[in-house]
Amino acid sequence: MPLLGLCELMAVLALGGVQWPLAPTRAAAEECEPLVAREGDLYVLGLFRVCNTEPDSFDLQLYVLAQAFRFAVQHSSPDGAGSLGYKLVTYCEQPPGCSEKILAEMDRAHREGAQTIVTIFYAGTEPARSLFVNVLQVEINLSQIRIRRSTLKMNFRGALPSILGLLKAFQWNVVGFIHQYELEFGDVIAGLELSDRGEICIAFTEQSVFDGRKLINKISSSKSNVTLVMDESALYYMSRAGQEENRTTEKHIIHCCYGVTFGLAGLEYKVFQGMWSLHQRPRLVPGFLDYLLDTNTHRSANATVGYLFRKVCHQCTANPSSENPCRNFNNPMPVNIRAARLSHHEPDVCLGAPAINMCHLCLDRLAYLDVIFSMDLFMQKLARAIEQLSQNYPPSQPQNSSDFNREQVEQFLIENYSPLLPVNPNPFEVFYWNVTDDGEVTLPQLDVDVERAASNSYDPVARTVGLRGGGAIRILPSHCSRGCGQGEVQKVHPDLPQHCCYACEVCSPGTYSNGSALESCWSCPQDEWSHGGQVSCWKKAAVYLFWYEPTSVMLIMLTLVGMALTASVTALYVKHIDTPIGKAAGGPIFYCHMASLMGSFASVFLFVGEPTGWKCKLRRPAFGVSFTLCLASILAKCVRILAAFATPVGRPTKLQTSLYLIVLGVLPALQCIICFLWLLLDPPGVRRSYPRKADYLIIECFNETGIGFSFSIGYLCALACCCLTAAIKTHSLPKIFSDSQGISLMMVTFFAVWLSVMPALESGKERMVDMVAVMSILLSSYSGLAFLFFQRCYVMLFRPHHNTTEWIKKTTYAYCQKVASKANLSIQLEPSTATTDMSA
Secondary structure: OOOOOOOOOOOEEEOOOOOOOOOOOOOOOOOOOOOEEEOOOEEEEEEEOOEEOOOOEEOHHHHHHHHHHHHHHHHHOOOOOOOEEEEEEOOOOOOOOHHHHHHHHHHHHHHHOOOOEEEEEEEOOOOOOOOOOOOOOEEEEOOOEEEOOOOOOOOOOOHHHHHHHHHHHOOOOEEEEEOOOOHHHHHHHHHHHHHEOOOEEEEEEEOOOOOHHHHHHHHHHOOOOEEEEOOHHHHHHHHHHHHHHOOOOOOEEEEOOOOOHHHOOOOOHHHHOOOEEEEEOOOOOOOHHHHHHOHHHHHOOOHHHHHHHHHHHEEOOOOOOOOOOOOOOOOOEEOOHHHHHHHOOOOOOOOOOOOEEOOHHHHHHHOOOHHHHHHHHHHHHHHHHHHHHHHHOOOOOOOOHHHOOHHHHHHHHHHHOOOOOOOOOOOEEEEEOEEOOOOOEEOOEEOOEOOOOEOOOOEOOOOEEEEOOOOEEEOOOOOOEOOOOOOEEEEEOOOOOOOOOEEEEEOOOOEEOOOOOEOOOEEOOOOEEOOOOOOOOEEOEEEOOOOOOHHHHHHHHHHHHHHHHHHHHHHHHHHOOOOHHHHHOOOHHHHHHHHHHHHHHHHHHHOOOOOOHHHHHHHHHHHHHHHHHHHHHHHHHHHHHHHHHHOOOOOOOHHHHHHHHHHHHHHHHHHHHHHHHHHHHOOOEEEEEOOOOOOEEEEEEEOOOOHHHHHHHHHHHHHHHHHHHHHHHOOOOOOOOOOHHHHHHHHHHHHHHHHHHHHHHHHOOOOHHHHHHHHHHHHHHHHHHHHHHHHHHHHHHHOHHHOOHHHHHHHHHHHHHHHHHHOOOOOOOOOOOOOOOOOO
């Protein structure tokens, strides 16, 4: 018995845009063939345009969907209260016009409540708007089932990650994008647009999918070798334009995500040689494949449609020249429908052997259409909803479709049986369109796991990937640097999309980047440095005379040796202080000389190690004052000797006896004044200099060779000249009293050293300046020690008989005789124990 409010519920199965007339045509005078039907309390109506006219053709795929419709109703609703029946219209009903006549009669019975239609499935056609006007709109197509498109969206969950996984598996990130915005693809399209400038770089986006020539030109001129198409219409118009212009493209076209691969039909496949399809793995309804392959299933159909199926699929011999019913999966097969009406009562007989099922392969494939699984589950939920509604809303008489509450039924169905459509949890698979020369299409599956974004057979060097079942195909590159790595700078790519592709260059030394720098790398701070391709800078190494450097160690060793020798000479003289050589050293003059040499050697330590402010202020003045004292000691001794030998017979004057002390005190004092003014008016200081494009900085003293240093070194040169003059004056005196030869050598060494290094000291800016200065100080100090004292030390140690009073008297007597002979005088030597044997 019909139930109140149930005729409002209606489902529509949509495949294409083919429409049938708005009003039924008048049937022929003959009686119409009976429909394939099952009785029930309520009915679902299936409209499948299996047969077409102009020209006559038989659509095998729609035939399979019609059988799936029968199977779903029969297995979802057992007989009983609220059971479902069905009526199946294939448009193969004969004579012509019967299909429209039958629909008109069903509409009248539905309005009168005699046979309530609760759901309409349709494919390949569209119900006339004058029929079943007060029915809930429910649609199903070959990708998914959708209930009132404005209420529920098709579910493409997993499509976006699968697309991105496929691109990542083959290292593609530059893609074109062709789509026409639809609600079902809203999330996928939005996700891809958000991924632009992130994971991928969209080279172009095109939404005008109806201009095939424009789309082909767009793909051909694009810098991308990969184009993602999310609209079946775009493939159709591109194929038509390509066929008209005899154009093909070698670039990869990836289609997503309508149904399964053989849901795409009516294309000139040669235009898309090498196209890929991305689809979810379909689900098989248990028992349907056996049902579909059962011969009784087809014999129980409408007489004409059953005959046409057998005519197309069951052949007595496999004739290679005949049309392959499974070619390209779902192209309609040409048939003679009117002739079928006259001959479908004839038995199907093959002489000598049973008929060959030429459609076995495509039936097996078509049974896996995921929409069949969705249809079956939807029918089960519909049957349960009707059974529950029959308990909640008891029927009332009379029943009429206008009495039904459509909104109430729809809301009940969605609230209690949602999701009405099962989400396909299976992973996406990728198929390769392999087209033969005669247009045959095979769809081998690519060996790629889009969930893991990886392929076991992908060779990134040869850029090939294997096909499951054997063989391999070549993969075109479509990659650009989406973002540069650490230590690289992003520059606009001259060819690829400039809004998101970059040409990466390694940062030069002295610059750095974390990968986000544009046009140029960031310069390191002045006191930092980086090598090429670095992500950060580090502190520059400071350069100066380190204590542990080999050069510094050598200079320090020379300094310590010099100080040790100075101390040894001092100790030796102190030990022999009562000998003639010890007495001739001059007492305080000798000690001042030793102290000055010790100070000169010690000033070297101010040049080693990291320069500081007090080091820079003291090291040059320390040497200047110390060496001034050294030169003053030499000059004081010369003055004392000259005064002694130049004094007439008698007592020397007080000035003569104290002149050397004045020299010893005044001359160093003048150098102290010069250095004080230097430090007061223009003091040296410490600074850091940064050589250009160098990974180090120099810590150095500045202003050490200015006016103050010039006065200081000039004063030393003046004293050295005075010492040299005094040495010449004392050249004729006894050697025991005169050091003229040693003084001359020392002064010559001083002038040679300092005059040669002055240009280097003035122009140098690196640590070699300090090394040159230290070597100059050491040479000057060693000359003052060696030329003046080593010969006397040798006498004291190895010629002690030359260090006696008798020997001194003898040498003095010889000197006096020489002077007397020049003055025509005679001198007699007093008796002495001294010997004249020079060899003793």
